[in-house]
Amino acid sequence: MTLSHDLAGNGPSTVVLLHSGVCDRRMWDGQFSALAEAGHRVVRCDLRGFGETPVDAAHTHADDVRDLLDHLGVDAAVVVGSSFGGQVALELAVRHPGRVSALALLCSGMPGFAPSDELRAWGGREDELLEAGDLDGAVELNVDTWLGPEADETARALVREMQRRAFEVQLAVPDEFSPVRTGITADDLAGIKAPALVVAGGHDVPDFRAVADELTRILPDARRVDLDWAGHLPALERPEETARLLTDFLARTTAS
Template structure:
């Protein structure tokens, strides 16, 4: 399986891993500026964007991430993960801490924290819509739920396009076996910036607080304006979250 990925620019390697409602296109507004002094790597995880998902596939998103770095000859990398992408980054950094020099986790889930009732309700509604083959309804639900009030119409439409693509690919593949590597915060030695949004589901803030207590070197940043996807909601301002200032 070839994981679709793109490399732009020269300098220290910087890996951007997309959210579970998106794909690599979510970083489009940041890549040009980041690539002025970084070698920026974006990718589509299996079942997203341009990376297919084979029926009954057995794989690991975290393993795929490490395989892409190996293919590119990247020994150490700064990594930015949004939402589910942040969870994949945690898995990879727990098993291979020496490969990561710095992490930025944007509204990311983690192991060991119980989901809140409001998020469970959205997941339940999503499941009902998909069981009724209402993919458009499920897509609209995700857009309403996972992008904050400051997002432009353009950003909302991009999110709708990315989520619809993910549903189309994943529903066609059916059940798959994605091995999740354990997240062990105490083993992640790189400095970690944890970002949360005031308009996001409380669970993601709970996850950031949990990680902040356990990571050896963590910084917690709370954004009063943000929902779940700050880099889509305020693209220019979000550069400050990714870069070392």
């Protein structure tokens, strides 16, 4: 299967945008065209089970992204990942290191990171709502948790739409089509040689600030940026500022 995707720009460098677990590729509306106008070929995709990409088999998200690069004839790309998309980007860099020239990790997840008791309790609450058939309640729980104080009603409405779509797709998937665990460890991440930008939000859930701490410590070539205004989804909370952050990182990376 080829992931549903959009392309923009025709520059010499390719940038792949990977969405968070409560979103799909529409979360990058505020950065997609801006990065193309800055001189990059930009790809944004829906991972399996999100947006317009169905789930038709057991799968590994990182391998799906590798297959998309093959489909597009891209040898290596800068991979930008938000939250769950950041975890997929890290797994791609471990499993297929030659395909990743640099990483930008926005409030990223991390393979093998153990959630806190508080985050597990939050997940239990989400499960309870879904099992009770309260899709609206589960959607609102995610909107309230993951968007920071800078998010306007347009951003909240878009997250509602994207999260509802993800629930609708994923709840219909049989267990045998679930993602395959990669087994990637912190030691594996320490072998990533690509330069990385690690972004943390001042209003994010504590688990993800702890992940940023770990990634900054583990990745050999990491630069940390803290956004005191950001929650978990800065690309939706301040789209233009996030676009500038990524454009500056790409300019620095391609120049080096």
